[in-house]
Amino acid sequence: MENQSYFEKLPRELVWEIFEYTPSSVFELRQTSSVLRSLVDEFAMQRSTIVLVQEVRFFQETDHITIALFIPKHTSSLFELRLKLRRPACRVNVRVTRVNHLGSDPTIYDVKLRDHSEITRVLAHLKVCMGKRIVEVRLSECTDNNTLNTIDELFNGIQFRQLAVSCQTLSD
Secondary structure (H helix, E strand, O other): OOOOOHHHHOOHHHHHHHHHHOHHHHHHHHOOOHHHHHHHHHHHHOOOOOOOEEEEEEEEOOOOEEEEEEEOHHHHHHHHHHHHHHHHHHOOOOOEEEOOOOOOOOEEEEEEEOOHHHHHHHHHHHHHHHOOEEEEEEEEOOOOHHHHHHHHHHOOOOEEEEEEEEOOOOOO
16 A cells, blocks of 8 residues: 555545546556556446436337447447446346447447347346436437336436437337
8 A cells, every 4th residue: 555656546536536537548647556446447337427428319210129339439448338338237148239449439239139028138138337417319210118118217316408309110
């Protein structure tokens, strides 16, 4: 403990405030010391109020649902760390794929769900990784009541500024 840097000696809440200003550096900070690794991991597990997710899009197709998450470049590292740290606890085996290069803005992550039984678990996992605020939510062709109810549960307790819904069939 005597070999700690001045930064490591700061109160946890103050260090977390610094992390909120530099979410892009969480992986580098984790590598500096075991103390900072612990602090970064603890910070990543909290549902902070910073906007991690710019946009969430749901596309319902005949055989699957695609969830696309648009993450600003400066928060994509923190989002990936949350996915990594929370995966074992949520027992999610679905692959979250980065569609474009990590350096592009925004970074886009896709989740394809073919089995409706895994939707609830995957969305619960994503909910704790996304944070409390999202800028925009888009639903495309989401007409299945079970899917809509599950999506509604996902956004319970999450603030978003815009909602866009598109569907080709308004009634049967």
